[in-house]
Amino acid sequence: MVFYNxxxxxxxxxxxxxxxxxxxxxxxxxIFAYFMLKKLSEERKLGISKEEMLDFVxxxxxxxxxxxxxxxxxxxxxxxxxxxxxxxxxxxxxxxSFHGGLVGAVLSGFWFARKWKISFWKLADxxxxxxxxxxxxxxxxxxINGELYGRITSVPWAVKFQGIDGFRHPSQLYEALKNxxxxxxxxxxxxxxxxxxxxxxxxxxMYGFLRFFIEFLREPDAQIGLxxxxxxxxxxxxxxxxxxxxxxxxxxxxxxxxx
Numbered sequence: 284m285v286f287y288n289x290x291x292x293x294x295x296x297x298x299x300x301x302x303x304x305x306x307x308x309x310x311x312x313x314i315f316a317y318f319m320l321k322k323l324s325e326e327r328k329l330g331i332s333k334e335e336m337l338d339f340v341x342x343x344x345x346x347x348x349x350x351x352x353x354x355x356x357x358x359x360x361x362x363x364x365x366x367x368x369x370x371x372x373x374x375x376x377x378x379x380s381f382h383g384g385l386v387g388a389v390l391s392g393f394w395f396a397r398k399w400k401i402s403f404w405k406l407a408d409x410x411x412x413x414x415x416x417x418x419x420x421x422x423x424x425x426x427i428n429g430e431l432y433g434r435i436t437s438v439p440w441a442v443k444f445q446g447i448d449g450f451r452h453p454s455q456l457y458e459a460l461k462n463x464x465x466x467x468x469x470x471x472x473x474x475x476x477x478x479x480x481x482x483x484x485x486x487x488x489m490y491g492f493l494r495f496f497i498e499f500l501r502e503p504d505a506q507i508g509l510x511x512x513x514x515x516x517x518x519x520x521x522x523x524x525x526x527x528x529x530x531x532x533x534x535x536x537x538x539x540x541x542x
Contacts (some may be wrong), residue, residue, distance in 0.1 A: 285450055287443045292428045308424035313344050313415035319413040323473065327409065329401060339395050343410075346387035348374060354383020358516055361502055381418065382520040383491075387412065408482035412473060415466035415486065419459050426455035433457070433500045454501040461493045480535040487528025491521040 295302045317340045324331045331339075331450025355378045356364045356371060364371050392410060395402040425431045429444040441450035468489065469482060498518045503509055507516050514522075 285439075285441050285443060286453075287431055288426070289445060290427050290429075293311040294478075304427040305421075305424035307466050308420040308448075309344070309348075309417075312413075312420045314351075315420075316340050316344075316413035316417055319416070320409060322348050323409045323412065323453055326474070327405070329399075329405070331399060335399070339391070343388055343391040346391040347384040347482055348387075350387030352379065352385035352389070354380035354386070358383075359507060359521070368434065374485075379421075380520075381494075382524070389511035402479055404479035404483060408477075408479060411483055411486040412466065412469045415462050415469055419466060421463035422441065422455045422459035422462060426453060426459070431455050431458075432502055434502050436500075452500040453504070454497060457500060458494070461490075461497060484528050484531035484535055487524050491524030493530055494518075494524050495525070 290304075292303050293301045293304065294304055294307060317337060320340065321333065321336050323337065352371065352374055358380065360378070389407070392406050393403055396406045399406075429447065432442070432444050432447060433453065433454035435449040436452045437450065438452065440453065442453045443450050465486065469486065473480070473537065495518050498515045498521070501515070501517070503515045509515060510519055
């Protein structure tokens with residue numbers, strides 16, 4: 284049974300302004316992140332006030348959006364944005380790179396950890412839990428937008444996106460399932476006696492590994508093509524995540540066992 288995606292990405296209009304599901308996903312994600320981080324910081328007795336946590340969520344979200352857009356422009360469609368520079372601010376239409384957002388989140392985490400005089404790894408281990416759920420919401424937004432769709436397929440759950448030829452893998456939903464799986468794993472082990480850095484490095488490994496294989500079902504970016512005739516930009520960046528995450532996980536795990 285094929286599904287026809289006829290969902291209007293615009294939820295409502297307020298005068299000339301559009302309220303899009305994609306933007307709503309970020310708003311809901313920020314609200315969820317605030318309450319989840321507040322709960323986790325209380326569990327860990329970090330002594331972070333409500334106001335400080337609100338600042339952390341707000342500035343981290345801003346940093347994520349800025350760096351995810353910068354990475355998307357630089358790595359995915361630089362020539363287009365050179366020709367259309369004003370389009371760089373049209374983030375409500377999509378076009379954000381997770382890997383850039385991760386860089387933004389890490390930089391924000393370093394700044395706040397230094398400000399609060401706590402371990403960066405302790406903060407990072409806590410933050411990846413709501414981040415995984417926020418990524419789930421973001422991929423649902425991508426599906427509603429009809430962007431980042433998969434390759435042509437004949438599987439029973441194929442989706443016909445508006446204006447796109449053929450029936451496609453709903454790769455956005457595969458990514459959403461990946462992210463909710465990661466959230467479930469990280470949340471379930473949050474109270475285990477793990478050394479600092481294990482949760483963060485596990486997040487990197489899970490994301491990089493699962494994203495690498497899902498990319499085989501996603502339509503490659505036409506403006507980039509494939510590296511070596513096989514690998515997409517998302518896979519190249521996921522390999523970089525694994526090259527960073529696996530040694531980190533091994534190192535932190537050894538400290539867990541022998542430290």
